[in-house]
Amino acid sequence: QSALTQPASVSGSPGQSITISCTGTSSDVGSYNLVSWYQQHPGKAPKLMIYEVSKRPSGVSNRFSGSKSGNTASLTISGLQAEDEADYYCCSYAGSSTPWVFGGGTKLTVL
Amino acid sequence: QVQLVQSGAEVKKPGASVKVSCKASGYTFTGYYMHWVRQAPGQGLEWMGWINPNSGGTNYAQKFQGRVTMTRDTSISTAYMELSRLRSDDTAVYYCARDLQAVTPGGYWGQGTLVTVSS
Numbered sequence: 704q705s706a707l708t709q710p711a712s713v714s715g716s717p718g719q720s721i722t723i724s725c726t727g728t729s730s731d732v733g734s735y736n737l738v739s740w741y742q743q744h745p746g747k748a749p750k751l752m753i754y755e756v757s758k759r760p761s762g763v764s765n766r767f768s769g770s771k772s773g774n775t776a777s778l779t780i781s782g783l784q785a786e787d788e789a790d791y792y793c794c795s796y797a798g799s800s801t802p803w804v805f806g807g808g809t810k811l812t813v814l
Numbered sequence: 815q816v817q818l819v820q821s822g823a824e825v826k827k828p829g830a831s832v833k834v835s836c837k838a839s840g841y842t843f844t845g846y847y848m849h850w851v852r853q854a855p856g857q858g859l860e861w862m863g864w865i866n867p868n869s870g871g872t873n874y875a876q877k878f879q880g881r882v883t884m885t886r887d888t889s890i891s892t893a894y895m896e897l898s899r900l901r902s903d904d905t906a907v908y909y910c911a912r913d914l915q916a917v918t919p920g921g922y923w924g925q926g927t928l929v930t931v932s933s
Contacts, residue, residue: 706858737917737918739918739919739920741859741920748909748923748925749851749859749920749923751914751918751921754921755918760921792858792859794859794861800876801861802861802864802873803849803864803919804861805858805859806858807858808858808859
């Protein structure tokens with residue numbers, strides 16, 4: 704199972720909005736509404752930010768939102784803040800043989 | 815509160831095996847799947863497999879089948895991941911991660927265990 708495709712890097716200024724894409728196939732992202740997004744700061748464990756495409760766990764800011772169209776999922780962060788600078792990973796269910804597959808990760812830089 | 819505490823860093827020689835533990839607290843251990851995810855230095859996340867702590871059933875990524883074994887001890891609320899026939903490219907931080915809810919991996923994460931494979 705191939706990794707999902709994410710841009711290597713994105714950047715934005717404080718207060719702006721950015722969107723990170725996550726492209727899979729009809730066997731994973733396109734078939735299931737089970738896409739999650741994780742934030743990872745250097746040297747730290749990942750943190751779940753979005754699950755089931757667009758749901759936020761308790762405690763996650765509503766500046767983070769998720770969506771999906773066809774084989775591509777997206778994470779949007781509005782009102783960028785310095786603390787949003789981190790790596791972001793998408794993950795999708797991909798069926799029973801190898802259930803979960805991650806994207807390669809996107810480094811977000813807040814200018 | 816949910817806590818996952820992993821065992822300490824390991825240094826292994828190529829060809830050896832390593833067993834990493836993940837002790838859970840703050841919830842019913844048998845109620846949620848536990849996943850194992852690894853991250854090589856400077857690289858992305860890689861899903862290795864899950865274990866159902868209730869039944870002991872497992873599902874491994876094809877890449878690791880034959881080399882990985884996930885087990886649990888419900889009496890001490892601890893999950894284990896053993897990787898055999900280690901190679902240098904197995905050098906990574908290994909994380910355990912509990913479902914937030916069904917089919918939602920990574921709701922809670924351990925602190926990670928660095929495994930270094932070097933001769």
